Amino acid sequence: MNHKIIVVGIGPGDPAYLLPKAQTTIENARILVGGKRALVDYSHHGVHECAVGADISGVLAFIEESLAGDDVVVMVSGDPGYFSLLDALRRTFPLEQIEVVPGISSLQLAFARLALPWHNARLLSFHGREPLTEELFRSSDAVIGMLTDGRNNSQTIAVRLLACGWRDEDIMYICTRLSYADENIITTTLGAAKMDAGIGHGVIIVCAHEENV
Structure with a gap:
């Protein structure tokens, strides 16, 4: 040894x-x-x-x-x-x-890009796995950081969160290709994301709307 x-x-x-x-x-x-x-x-x-x-x-x-x-x-x-x-x-x-x-981690870099503290964030992964429903609940100060894949993307995750009590106006940040020259961060809402084409293979951060007023 x-x-x-x-x-x-x-x-x-x-x-x-x-x-x-x-x-x-x-x-x-x-x-x-x-x-x-x-x-x-x-x-x-x-x-x-x-x-x-x-x-x-x-x-x-x-x-x-x-x-x-x-x-x-x-x-x-x-x-x-x-x-x-x-x-x-x-x-x-x-x-x-x-x-x-x-x-x-890509999650750490995503929070840094948004200048968003992550000490109270719930960190999950939809990358090849499914979080438990109880991990997806909403509260007035909820922040969730998630890894995503091709199947679990911004559209499917938005639908899943809305079914767990999140609101259309809650903020979603879609972060892809983090650290590379073609890095992209999109700011949207859960209500808009559920209607848009899904974006995966990256990091998604969702914040309850009260945190962003």
Whole structure:
């Protein structure tokens, strides 16, 4: 158990948002695991790679085999603590064998772009999962930050929230391609979003209208 799994958050996408500690860890890695895009961005000469895809069990087996000879650096988008491969690693390997280098999450960047505090926000994910109905309730000061995918997008989420007591006039921010040159943030309302074409694969932040008067 001498070798470690070092889980590195690589941020929202643009390397400018990669923390120096994360960059140094990746540059010094001899075994590197990550998504295909991350490997294209951060691979270097002499590193042994494994791309993360649908076969998570295969990735875990690669990591286990590789630990016999060296540390394994696992790159995950955003921050490792928010819906990443870290969950599967914790279920598979001893906790004392896992080290985590945090990163800037897309949710964190979205709140920053809006100059909106997020200490009281409810953070959820519609990315490949379904939040519980009780997590979607509205209150006068409610703020919800959500990851989205192609199926769960601005239109479907607006309909879902309105069915949970939210109001047409409540504000929705649709944030896509965060940190990239073509970053886009749309400000709309739930009432308008339910009628518009859905936009997914990003971050949505919804605020009760009282917070925006």
